[in-house]
Amino acid sequence: MKRRFFVWSGSLFILFVSTALLFRVLEPSSSIFPEHREVKFGETVVAFGGRDVSPVTPVVAPGDQNRSAPVGTLELPPFSAEELLVAHPPRKGAPLRFAEALPVKITPSSHGRWESRGGRARWVFRIEAPGARNLNLGFSRFLLPRSARLELRVGDELQVRPFTAADNDAHGELWTPVVAGAELELLLEVTQEERSQVQLQLASINRGFRPLSFAAGYWKIGNSAPEGNCHIDVVCSATESGVGPALDQYRDQIKAAGVYTLNGEDTCSGSAVNNARNDGTPYFMTADHCGVRSSNAASMVVYWNHENASCRTPGSGQNGGDGNGPINNFNSGAAVRATYSASDMTLVELDDPIDSDHEVFLAGWSRTGTPEMAVSVHFPNTSEKRISFDFDPLRSTN
Template identity: 40%
Template sequence: MGRTISVPNRGEIITMLHATKTVSAAFIIAASCLGVSASGDYNPSLDIVPMHEIAPLDLDWLTEDDRLRDEESLPYRFAQPHESFITPGNDGIWDRDDSGRLRWRMRISSKGAPHLNFGFEHYDMPASAEMMIESVDKWSIRGPFTADDAQEGELWTPMVMGDDLFITITCNDADRFQLEEGVILTKINVGYRGFQTPQSDRGTSEACNHDVECPLCDEWWNEIPAIAMYTINGSLVCSGSMINNTSNNEDPLFMTADHCGVRASNDQALVVYWNHQNSFCRTPGSSQSGGNGNGNYNQTTAGSQFLTTNSTYDCCLIRLNSSPQESYGITYAGWSRSNSNAGGRVIHHPQTAEKRCSSIDALYSNSQYWGVNYDEGRTDYGSSGSPLFNSNRQIIGMLCCGGSFCSNDSDDYYGKAFIGHWSGLAPYLDPQGTNQQSVDTLNPNNLNTGACCWLGNCYQVEEENCNNVDGDYQGLGTTCGSVDCANPDPTGACCTGTTCSISSQANCSGTYLGDDTDCSDDPCAPDPTGACCVGTTCVITTEAGCSGSYKGDDTTCSGSSCLADTDAFSGLAYSIVGQNLVDDAEPTWTVDVYAVLGDGCRLDAVAGDTSTTKMISTTSSFYQNQYGGNTSASINPALYSAFPDLRYDSFVTIGSLDQTGNNLADIGIDFNAFENGGAIDSSDGSWFITPDDAQGDSGEFSNESCESGNGVRIARLTVRDLSASVYVEALFQGKDASGITWQATGSMSIVNDNCNVLCEGDTNTDGIVNVSDLLAVIASWGDPYDVNDLLTVIANWNCGL
């Protein structure tokens, strides 16, 4: 289809070399400098180069470990990392090459490995130095790597085929000391699958998938070059996409999935592989389609800058340290913030294989994800992070998870990053703050021209030049190969976002306004937008695009614009459990914190957001029991008799005081500070239960005024220093008595104002002695309770009311 150049295989190259009667002097010189004769014979003198050898990998163990990793939806692993500390100052051998330059060499081997790659986490290469990495048989060569290849003081190399490689660095005499001190090989990643590994079960996608050269992707030629696969830390692989911004300025932004693991701590350990795709369409379902193709891994970019990530919507945005070479022909994919569900294609790299294309049978909204059921093609491990395009060829999500394979018809899920994490993406995708809802793919390789039909002939020119001769302009980016100027299609105004151009209807990638229409009077001006409430979720969209309640033009989502007035939640309350209930070096007091709810209402989640980050804090510190945990789901009541202080550990909850029948879960909260007595801070996390978990049902409790209240316990906290205070602030969600979802925010300052006297017989420590305590004694009869505890409950009946 003319979009890629077929690279001859090794046999074809050998045939061409034998057919060539002359060999250039440059080839002879290059070969001799690499220690190989012009005829390609191996030089035995290379055996003197010291070798760092890594034992063959345990493939049986890796196979089982990869199965477990797949069950946990971890990124696809293709290599096993090995720590090293190899430097030109302490290892290898020094001599001179044929030109007289200093040369350092080291040999790295791991028998049976199909490929290796390296991480130099300390890389200060002298300006005169060059490094080559090559297999012993000279078939696979990477380099030269120079000082210009440093990525924030690091260098991570692309994959090199072979299990026995040479690292060679040459430099000027004056730069030897800098080289000895400045270059340290710290990671040797030993491959075992992927990257066209010969084993039939490694490195290939399943046969049902379609190459991007197949008809299924014919109309997606503008988006295909944007998609790439990348490795992280030299051992994991995912897919991702270059992505456009509203400035159309070729900012090298690259988007992928959060779970692939790119972070600020490892963003330099990224190597992107471009245009790895088959040169022709292999028949889907054939054995050829299920095997290795003829794509190559020669087009790479290394290093990046971590920008933003979001685990809930499983998205990650980075900026590459350098733009891909112009010769790669890379494009920048468009995107949309729309909540519409018209699906187009998924373009991805399954298991490091050649780029594939899958079409969509059904696309539906599923909470923070787009659910996808495929028509043609599927995804596989390694496809994580690949983009989901809508029918307008704009990305609407990145692949998170799912169970789709050729062998089934299961669904995949793509995070709604452009809806749910727009606040994190906007500074980069909309740097001028235009509030655009979408942008189209930017193709800088064919930026200003289109096909122009004039006097029955076709010319590739700019629109203005076509109009100057009264030609029939077919649209920006069209080519003469796709236009029949003997019978040209009628043209009209085409709106691509807010940009108007003249195009035929077939070549309009946006909204076609009709034959013979023009771009006068700004017909593509955007419709006004405002706040749209879908349930309790607020998005900014047009009135026509709002699938819920439109609040009016120019309204915003600030505050709680979509939270319905509700009597379900009336604030927070607390109940002092007692003082000095634990064996601690300082005086302590223990308090239960409650969300106060209306009768019949329930609580399902407690969350922090960007405006509510300090969820629980104290002016002193929180007591933490070594046998406890951060949530009530970690409190084991079987340990109470041996460790009675465990009852008064500090933890968060919904309803329950221990793990008995407890379905509490949490996401996105870093409890590290809390575990050490500090605060709980979260701008994007929560603890929660499902709406059918009984522990979220409201019930009676005694509040700080010794009055009866109705609500759900959200925390038990034991605080050091009797004069200390506690502050609680959070976003709450649940259902009212009629089953309607409510959301509200609440906050409270708490001091040790103990109107509640700790009641003997209060076995469940809710501040009241009643039938609940009697049932607790009976339920745990013999361990730890006996007849004395029963009599204590009866003697103190109704204490706390």
């Protein structure tokens, strides 16, 4: 399907993609997170904050009957998700923190195991993080040759699409989507001729203490989405929604909303937007208070089309229960183009074009007139995409 780019016209539409995930973050206690020390391949015991662990333990990767060679495993010290949930409660004015970053320095030459198969080299590295609800990774150096592909696997099942040379960017970083669970296996394959061209350094293992509905392999936060009448599944019909034909006016704009992670630790939301040239540049607008800056924009991972497959009756218990929104449509990396704290706005340009198969709409904008009503497309507590309406009279302010 061809990508469609429109500048929305008519009465003013303001797409309030609400960051329902607006919360202030507290600093973690040093007793919860041990000081990290670099782990060197081949060592049998390494101290993390005074606690001895065995980071490189020969194991056989589960679920792969064809793999006979042992695989290097980095076992992280356990941490308490419950304590961190208490330390980082949802609060207005800041993004929702869901994970804690652990700085590391891991490369294919220092960790894991290389093996050869049919003219191709394979590097396998396993991470075990007891107590983690989910995991995501930040690479400070990511440069793959054309023949290489990096996969994230759990139980030998591919969790998200493979990463390739197409994911190389000028800033040299790569941040992955969130994967549910406490274990993750990295599998890198490359031709023997191009093995020396691989530049890969894992700098941050981000351990989740809060479940996320858009974590690969995880359906949804259980029973955490609001049940109010204003939180309408975006797939609902006009009749099912309870608001009538007003919903159908925003079918395109609904497709613009995206939820994202930042620094591998926080989550917020925003909207894909068009420009005056109508040229399809992948701009994404979010709130300034979400904390996206030039120094961390590369860590943004934006998820598209995270919405339930069916309409749950607004205000019902089902509406606040488990959903089934997909998590395989995403963009990784961005650059800040503008920010204005007075209006709580930040504009970024995504590193890569948005895949046309995702059918993302680039929302239009206008600076004239006063809208007749307020509409919010949002992700309450990272649950599937909802739409809310406010039919009260609005007014313009400076």
